[in-house]
Amino acid sequence: MGSTYFGVQVFSYAELEEATDNFNPSKELGDGGFGTVYYGVLRDGRVVAVKRLYENNVRRVEQFLNEIKILADIRHPNLVTLYGCTSRHSRELLLVYEYIPNGTxxxxxxxxxxxxxxxxxxxxxxxxxxxxxxxxxxxxxxxxxxxxxxxxxxxxxxxxxxxxxxxxxxxxxxxxxxxxxxxxxxxxxxxxxxxxxxxxxxxxxxxxxxxxxxxxxxxxxxxxxxxxxxxxxxxxxxxxxxxxxxxxxxxxxxxxxxxxxxxxxxxxxxxxxxxxxxxxxxxxxxxxxxxxxxxxxxxxxxxxxxxxxxxxxxxxxxxxxxRHVPPPLSPPDSAENDKWVQIKTM
The missing domain is CATH 1.10.510.10 (Transferase(Phosphotransferase) domain 1)
Known part of the structure; x- marks a missing residue:
């Protein structure tokens, strides 16, 4: 408790589990190749979106830390705010963002x-x-x-x-x-x-x-x-x-x-x-x-x-x-397709 990564608050897994009603499927906002996003309410009353990464492997840890490092250092009214995360040694990698209610x-x-x-x-x-x-x-x-x-x-x-x-x-x-x-x-x-x-x-x-x-x-x-x-x-x-x-x-x-x-x-x-x-x-x-x-x-x-x-x-x-330039190529399918959309019936 009270610890940080790059100045970002570290939450316990238990608190985020509680905030999302044990990651109740009815709280799901969207999912993609890297993880599922859930609606949650923290103990202090803040409404949040909790991103739960699918796997806790080396690549996911790299993406997890990358996102924390970048969002910890920037503030802009048109960028989503990162409230915190779990420890990289937690049983699951979780990122906690402000909740944006109107979909994508x-x-x-x-x-x-x-x-x-x-x-x-x-x-x-x-x-x-x-x-x-x-x-x-x-x-x-x-x-x-x-x-x-x-x-x-x-x-x-x-x-x-x-x-x-x-x-x-x-x-x-x-x-x-x-x-x-x-x-x-x-x-x-x-x-x-x-x-x-x-x-x-x-x-x-x-x-x-x-x-x-x-x-x-x-x-x-x-x-x-x-x-x-x-x-x-x-x-x-x-x-x-x-x-x-x-x-x-x-x-x-x-x-x-x-x-x-x-x-x-x-x-x-x-x-x-x-x-x-x-x-x-x-x-x-x-x-x-x-x-x-x-x-x-x-x-x-x-x-x-x-x-x-x-x-x-x-x-x-x-x-x-x-006029004479070949059309742009489409790359192989990406696994990432997060969609933070409306809450399902709760």
């Missing part, structure tokens, strides 16, 4: 919450994009690469504010090198093709993944969907094709009034052009996360709306850069 962006776009009154209108989607970009720009400024940016890892509170989560694959990036060499890890449909082919991980790998997130926000389509035509299974490929062929309307979620609302159409076109730049195979041709954030903020700012056509024109010039 993926859940609202094409999951269980997608048909609940279309709460994700365009202004909300643009705000989600900005807050996610803000969180990633903050990480990059602190030499951290998330490495698993996806809509399943973007949590939403009841006001639809963003909390980026899941740092098990993240890397602290040395500030005196241009990249680190590491075997590709991540989720199919989101992995930077240059990272996949060359094993070179950079902050631009997150930029690529964020480009896929932007396309998801525009289209409400999944990053990988085997029910689509074989050329469109990978959403990044599909988006590149539609943008190059000036057929963006075929990609956009019909609920967004793209065809009837000029202001919405202008902004969606600008976001699509920005996503196109993020999805370029050559990482040097992608904008930085800071640049992405500034462009998105300009779109949201009423005073900057007159600048949006200029952004579109500049970005549209980049279309030619991808």
């Amino acid at each position: 962006v993926a859940d609202h776009l094409h999951g269980g919450r997608a048909n609940t009154g279309n709460l994700l209108g365009w202004p909300v989607r643009l705000s989600i994009a900005i807050e996610t970009a803000n969180a990633l720009a903050y990480l990059h400024a602190n030499d951290i690469i998330h490495r698993d940016v996806k809509t399943n890892n973007i949590l939403l509170d009841n006001n639809f504010h963003v909390k980026v989560a899941d740092f098990g694959l993240s890397r602290l990036f040395p500030n005196d090198v241009t990249h680190v060499s590491t075997a590709p890890q991540g989720t199919p449909g989101y992995v930077d093709p240059e990272y996949y082919q060359c094993y070179h991980l950079t902050d631009k790998s997150d930029v690529y993944s964020f480009g896929v997130v932007l396309i998801e926000l525009i289209s409400a389509k999944q990053a990988v969907d085997t029910s689509r035509h074989r050329h469109d299974i990978n959403l990044a490929n599909m988006a590149i094709s539609r943008i190059q062929n000036q057929a963006l309307h075929e990609l956009v979620d019909p609920s967004l009034a793209f065809e009837t609302d000029y202001a919405v159409r202008t902004m969606i076109t600008a976001v699509a052009a920005l996503a196109f730049r993020c999805l370029q195979n050559d990482r040097d041709m992608r904008p930085s996360m800071g640049e992405v954030l500034e462009v998105l903020k300009g779109m949201q700012n009423e005073e900057s709306r007159s600048q949006i056509p200029e952004v579109v024109d500049i970005a549209a010039d980049d279309v030619g850069l991808l």
Whole structure:
């Protein structure tokens, strides 16, 4: 009691077992390749999400300590807060986070919450994009690469504010090198093709993944969907094709009034052009996360709306850069697919 890892509180296994009603299946929020997340209430009254890693082996301990080390040193309103953990020598590896009640962006776009009154209108989607970009720009400024940016890892509170989560694959990036060499890890449909082919991980790998997130926000389509035509299974490929062929309307979620609302159409076109730049195979041709954030903020700012056509024109010039570039590859399936979704009936 009272001990810490990297300044993070260490909980006893018994306390977290009690908080989750002995890991009652009715408290389950979601599960993935690395672990299951449970709803819990601590003895001090805090409502939490308790992540229970499936295995206590060397690899899991590495991911466990990695997430603790990264989250212990950073604070940002759009990053999930880590409250504590169990000891690495505990019978199970448990991580304790603040509880975010409104599911994930993926859940609202094409999951269980997608048909609940279309709460994700365009202004909300643009705000989600900005807050996610803000969180990633903050990480990059602190030499951290998330490495698993996806809509399943973007949590939403009841006001639809963003909390980026899941740092098990993240890397602290040395500030005196241009990249680190590491075997590709991540989720199919989101992995930077240059990272996949060359094993070179950079902050631009997150930029690529964020480009896929932007396309998801525009289209409400999944990053990988085997029910689509074989050329469109990978959403990044599909988006590149539609943008190059000036057929963006075929990609956009019909609920967004793209065809009837000029202001919405202008902004969606600008976001699509920005996503196109993020999805370029050559990482040097992608904008930085800071640049992405500034462009998105300009779109949201009423005073900057007159600048949006200029952004579109500049970005549209980049279309030619991808005309003869092979489409991005999809990596082997990742085991990680955490979904912190709604509580089952308790």
